[in-house]
Amino acid sequence: MKTTRRQFVAATAALSAAALLRPLSTAFAQAAAPPPIVFCHGNGDHAALWMTTLWRFAQNGWPKDRLVAFNFTDPLARSDDAVPMPGRSGTEDQLRELTAVVRTTLARTGSDRLALVGSSRGGNAIRNFIVLADGASQVSHAALCGTPNRGVFHWPQAPGSEFNGAGPFLTRLNARDTDVVPGTAFLTLYSEGNDKFAQADARLIGRPGVPTGITTEGPTLRGATNIGLGPLDHREVAFHPRAFRELYRFIGGREPALIGVQPDSEVVLDGLVTGNPRGVPSNRPVGNAEVEVWRIDPGTAARRGEPLARKTTGPDGRWGPVTASYEDCLEFVVAVEGHPVTHTFRSPFPRSSDVVHLRPAPPVAEAERQAGAIVRMTRPRGYFGIPRDVVVLDGREPSDVTRGVPTDAATSVRLPAGEVGRPVIGLFNEERVIARAVPLAENRIAIAELTW
CATH class of the missing domain: 3.40.50.1820 (Alpha/Beta hydrolase fold, catalytic domain)
Incomplete structure (x- = not known):
């Protein structure tokens, strides 16, 4: 049977990680x-x-x-x-x-x-x-x-x-x-x-x-x-x-054997939908949220095939689990009353996680409502530092990011109605995430969410 590139990479990563971690696992077992x-x-x-x-x-x-x-x-x-x-x-x-x-x-x-x-x-x-x-x-x-x-x-x-x-x-x-x-x-x-x-x-x-x-x-x-x-x-x-x-x-009490995250051959994702229509960040689970998860093309963010999942959350707010590959770029669509329908685009998840929590975007400000589409790039685990970092959204360095001490975790681009549906690329240093502009007229917003 022919081995695919995906299988080869996953097997090589698994063997390398196992070799590095064998002494560590033994140490944990002995202690x-x-x-x-x-x-x-x-x-x-x-x-x-x-x-x-x-x-x-x-x-x-x-x-x-x-x-x-x-x-x-x-x-x-x-x-x-x-x-x-x-x-x-x-x-x-x-x-x-x-x-x-x-x-x-x-x-x-x-x-x-x-x-x-x-x-x-x-x-x-x-x-x-x-x-x-x-x-x-x-x-x-x-x-x-x-x-x-x-x-x-x-x-x-x-x-x-x-x-x-x-x-x-x-x-x-x-x-x-x-x-x-x-x-x-x-x-x-x-x-x-x-x-x-x-x-x-x-x-x-x-x-x-x-x-x-x-x-x-x-x-x-x-x-x-x-x-x-x-x-x-x-x-x-x-x-x-x-x-x-x-x-x-x-x-x-010791140095880690690995720093870079090694991929799993199979990735299982799960988490909660949380939110508050008053605009205050909340971790209260949201029931009756409509969630779809799509595999998307890594170059265009166009959807591939049927959705990996389509679910209405129960009182616990849980939207998964969903099985994917460590190579899959994904689109999460969350519809919650009182919020825009939020299309969150993510670069591949290398490993499984049960804390992939989804928050719908807050209502769009009145000053932004004239746009045909809004795409926001967000960085939850850090801020954008200019000139410390490479920050590019839709082909240009954002003007809405404060220079100097890193302060902002989000930046946006507004597009005219004629550009709805096209891909929008976000770059942060070596990470690349691609979204598609969705129509604001339908109360939809796109989020390009960085992982690193």
Whole structure:
């Protein structure tokens, strides 16, 4: 029987990975099982951002059932931590949800302790659990990535903000002579100048020329291992390959055997549809969402064959599972009442994942409604840094991306009605994603979502 290129590449990758991981698997078998790891996402985000990190841990021998990325229900922080706001959460809400996940993870795995890894605001919940809620006995390792441990600002204004270094929440966390707790190892990963939430000037949070009272070292902790990751941005210090290496070394106690993600011969994808028609990011599952998944041409984004899946979600919001190849470019179509029909175009998924969460786009702004089509390119696991990065959408560098410190995770192109249906190519450094312009007149919008 003739071996196809796809079969050859998959087999070669599998053999190479197996050879590299054999010593690691033996080490894990001889030692105690590695601790479960719970990953906490940041403000307004969801568990899907940890997808590439989960792939890297799993392919380096970490048992998949010991890797937990969960959704905070209402991920966006309140303006005042003590004042309830519809669709938003306070620090006590996040503490309650993290405590429940820790409890269930320890019970399910039979472990005495676990590791916690947080991106940005997720680190606030981790510190709250360990320092203020006496959770240290359950946590062997705590890794905080870009967490604003001294605040995003230190002002008398907005005194109740969770992100105010002078506010009650961070004042309580930072009141002791050390920021760590005996028995729990602490790591911080931070940007050396490119974190938009660790800047001396408040320009990037809307108050140019006003001192924030915060420095580049704002995410560090007294008594922790603090590692600067050069020019990585606020999100990259959690999700970049460089961040993974430090997380693996910190929790696993050794260098990872693999950094680049190796493909699986068969890829199974699943996740939730979440959303809120009021425009507030939400991780509440959406029932009665219409979901289609299509295999598309990698050069034109034209659909190939019949849909891989067509489903109406139940109350749990789950849209899968769907089986694909590691070479398949995919289009996800999500229709939810109160949102535009969202066509999300993705470059191939090299490995399986059950956190491919789908959020429909928010309603289109009035100023954009005259366009024939809108295509947005988004980067959930980092920001666009110009001139740091190559950023090209539809053949030109975007004008709506702030230059200098990486600040923006989305850029858009508007097309006239006569160009509806044509392919639109997005480039970010070495990643290429291709979308097709869909008619805004039908309340449809296209998203070219980057993976890396």
